Amino acid sequence: MAEMSTFGDRRTALADAVIRIASTRGLEQASVREVANEAGVAIGTVQHYFSTKDEMLSFAFTRIVDRTMERVTAVEPEPDVRVRLSRILRELLPLDDVRRAEATVYLAFSARAATSPALAEVQAETLKQIRGGFTKIFSDAGAPDPETDALLVLGMVDGLGLGAVSAPGETGKRALEKALETYLDRRFPASSP
Numbered sequence: 001m002a003e004m005s006t007f008g009d010r011r012t013a014l015a016d017a018v019i020r021i022a023s024t025r026g027l028e029q030a031s032v033r034e035v036a037n038e039a040g041v042a043i044g045t046v047q048h049y050f051s052t053k054d055e056m057l058s059f060a061f062t063r064i065v066d067r068t069m070e071r072v073t074a075v076e077p078e079p080d081v082r083v084r085l086s087r088i089l090r091e092l093l094p095l096d097d098v099r100r101a102e103a104t105v106y107l108a109f110s111a112r113a114a115t116s117p118a119l120a121e122v123q124a125e126t127l128k129q130i131r132g133g134f135t136k137i138f139s140d141a142g143a144p145d146p147e148t149d150a151l152l153v154l155g156m157v158d159g160l161g162l163g164a165v166s167a168p169g170e171t172g173k174r175a176l177e178k179a180l181e182t183y184l185d186r187r188f189p190a191s192s193p
Helices: 007-024 032-039 043-049 053-073 081-092 097-113 117-140 146-166 173-187
Strands: none
Touching: 007 032, 007 043, 007 053, 007 097, 032 043, 032 053, 053 081, 053 097, 053 117, 081 117, 081 146, 081 173, 097 117, 097 146, 117 146, 146 173
């Protein structure tokens, strides 16, 4: 970490340490001491960059959301709504090791947001952003109630993600892909392949 040049870079490296711990050992193991060990720094270094554990966790939660949203916003524009939605949903679902780790961490932070005001703020902003994106997609498609469609698709993604990370043997990649295609076929029957 000594080679990093900015305050922001150092905070990001520590947030990445939180994410690695949370994805392999659980969010509850992401103590200041464990984050310092994972990042290869002294406890005082972590405390220098984050005045509280809540601040550290909130920053890490924002980091995991930002990484996911970078992939979503990188999805190429597509005039076919079904194709566009499919591509976005594939970025949100845990279809590979990277997305599975992110989903594991995201769900852990989401659960903790129920009792942490700092994490609840991040969660509320994240859900608002994702719902807004889905609402626009459905609005562009001429849906009569794009807000409800957005809420439903978000619930589907969250539910499938929860099943995939908590019971991977029951909800593996094939099951997720089949559920996604079934949803899209039912929602957009005229444009089904």
